[in-house]
Amino acid sequence: MIEVYIDGASAGNPGPSGAGIFIKNAGKVERFSLFLGEMTNHEAEFHALLHALKICLQNGFRTISIRTDSELVSRSMEKEFVKNKGYADLLHTALQLSKQFELFFIKWIPSSENKTADELARQGIRKHKEKGANTKNE
Structure with missing residues (x-):
């Protein structure tokens, strides 16, 4: 089974945001650090x-x-429902994608067990x- 650790981070709420994804697959690891734009945490x-x-x-x-x-994410996926309608489209898309797997599990873990994904999300921001600062100096 592939273990996938995820985290989102925002510098402000809303503010510049990033996503961190850490995938463990039979001893191999992959890390993704993405800038997401302006959004809430x-x-x-x-x-x-x-x-x-x-x-x-x-x-x-x-x-x-x-x-x-x-x-919020783990409960919403498990219950297939989110109270805040602003997240309904995101949840709907996530549910549709999750149904394409033979087996899909989602589990809440404490932040202390998600440090790698958290750092990757912050790297995205x-x-x-840094890119913006470099662009302004050119």
Whole structure:
């Protein structure tokens, strides 16, 4: 089973946001650090999930276990419902993607167990800030 750790982060709420994805596959690891644009922290968490699901599908993974420190994302996926209608489209897309796997699990984990994905998400924000700073100096 493929273990996928995800996290979203925002520098402000809303603010520049990033997604971190850490995939463990039979001893091999892959790390993804993505800039997401301006959004809230909860939106960043959902976008981290969406990107992770797409990466796993592109790699042909059939059985995955997502680990997230976002209670909102894990509960929403398990219950297939979100109270805040602003997240409904994100949840709907995530549910559609998750149904393409033979087996899909999502589990909430404490932040202390998700440090790698958290750092990758923060790197996504920093990369964008550094790129913006370099662009302004040119």
